[in-house]
Amino acid sequence: MNAASADQIRLLDVQALDVRLTQLAHKRKSLPEHAEITGLEADLKQQRDLLVAAQTEESDTAREQTKAEQDVDQVRTRAARDQKRLDSGTVSSPKDLENLQREIASLARRQSDLEDVVLDVMERRESAQERVAELTGRVESVETKTAEAVSRRDAATAEIDAEVASVGKEREVVAGSVPADLLSLYDKLRTQQGGVGAARLFQKRCEGCRQELAITELNEIRAAAPDTVLRCENCRRILVRTPESGI
Numbered sequence: 001m002n003a004a005s006a007d008q009i010r011l012l013d014v015q016a017l018d019v020r021l022t023q024l025a026h027k028r029k030s031l032p033e034h035a036e037i038t039g040l041e042a043d044l045k046q047q048r049d050l051l052v053a054a055q056t057e058e059s060d061t062a063r064e065q066t067k068a069e070q071d072v073d074q075v076r077t078r079a080a081r082d083q084k085r086l087d088s089g090t091v092s093s094p095k096d097l098e099n100l101q102r103e104i105a106s107l108a109r110r111q112s113d114l115e116d117v118v119l120d121v122m123e124r125r126e127s128a129q130e131r132v133a134e135l136t137g138r139v140e141s142v143e144t145k146t147a148e149a150v151s152r153r154d155a156a157t158a159e160i161d162a163e164v165a166s167v168g169k170e171r172e173v174v175a176g177s178v179p180a181d182l183l184s185l186y187d188k189l190r191t192q193q194g195g196v197g198a199a200r201l202f203q204k205r206c207e208g209c210r211q212e213l214a215i216t217e218l219n220e221i222r223a224a225a226p227d228t229v230l231r232c233e234n235c236r237r238i239l240v241r242t243p244e245s246g247i
Contacts, residue, residue, distance in 0.1 A: 069118055206235065
């Protein structure tokens with residue numbers, strides 16, 4: 001294949017722009033905010049799960065407290081009714097009187113036990129409420145940090161995307177000035193060779209594979225016409241001659 005020396009040198013410009021696009025893609029993918037957001041989202045999920053558990057416990061203890069207080073009210077009402085009956089003097093039978101007094105005493109003990117239950121439930125509910133408040137604060141804090149990290153990531157991504165668009169347009173213009181067959185070969189080699197399809201011959205060394213060329217290969221290059229498209233014997237990339245080639 002033949003191509004004007006100037007076209008081959010422009011191919012190096014295309015290569016430089018492609019390298020820059022690859023670097024930008026890597027930079028976009030490797031933004032530190034990506035890992036930060038992933039960690040924050042995992043933390044946020046954990047805190048939200050803990051909050052739901054604490055809210056469930058608070059709800060359960062609230063129902064338990066209501067039930068315990070209702071039990072106390074029922075016993076208190078029954079005891080008050082029995083006490084009123086005792087105070088009325090309408091119970092004349094000694095046995096009935098003894099039974100009534102025994103029931104009033106039993107209800108008093110029952111009421112005391114139930115009131116202890118209420119206090120225990122109230123303490124557990126208060127602890128659950130404190131836990132809910134604490135976890136709510138944690139969730140809000142992590143949400144804020146996540147939003148800030150997302151904002152930073154989006155800003156950095158937008159900046160990179162803008163540069164990608166600019167470099168992409170420049171690449172389109174420069175590549176448009178390179179002969180189609182030369183550009184096609186370059187694109188094919190770039191795909192095969194890890195993103196580098198053309199390399200400069202600098203000081204007798206291929207900048208694609210970083211290998212110094214053998215004397216026989218250098219002699220062949222010296223003898224080649226300026227428009228001959230050369231290939232590196234080591235890496236098979238397009239080898240572009242420049243005034244700094246050292247030949």
